[in-house]
Amino acid sequence: MITKIKITTEENTALEKLHYEVNARKSLLSYIITMMPKDNSYFKQYHEEYLELYKQYEKLKLNISQKYVIPAFMDKAVTWELDFDTCELIITELT
Numbered sequence: 001m002i003t004k005i006k007i008t009t010e011e012n013t014a015l016e017k018l019h020y021e022v023n024a025r026k027s028l029l030s031y032i033i034t035m036m037p038k039d040n041s042y043f044k045q046y047h048e049e050y051l052e053l054y055k056q057y058e059k060l061k062l063n064i065s066q067k068y069v070i071p072a073f074m075d076k077a078v079t080w081e082l083d084f085d086t087c088e089l090i091i092t093e094l095t
Contacts, residue, residue: 004088005068012087015064018057019084025050064089 025046032043068089069080077094 003091016084
């Protein structure tokens with residue numbers, strides 16, 4: 001069964017921004033690793049940025065899960081994803 005739950009525009013925008021920032025840093029790190037020595041200053045800079053953004057991203061995902069998913073599905077096994085265009089959590093119950 002699939003359920004959709006609206007979240008606030010602010011939460012949606014914040015998670016979408018972090019999602020793209022994390023993925024951008026990941027792509028830069030992959031490029032740097034393949035094209036430059038690993039111990040260069042670019043790698044260190046982008047790796048630090050990536051770690052900080054990733055922590056923020058995961059923390060916001062956890063907050064959204066605790067606010068919307070856990071109360072609605074208590075002890076059920078679910079997965080969820082956010083549709084950035086509609087501000088909807090798409091929650092799938094696992095059987």
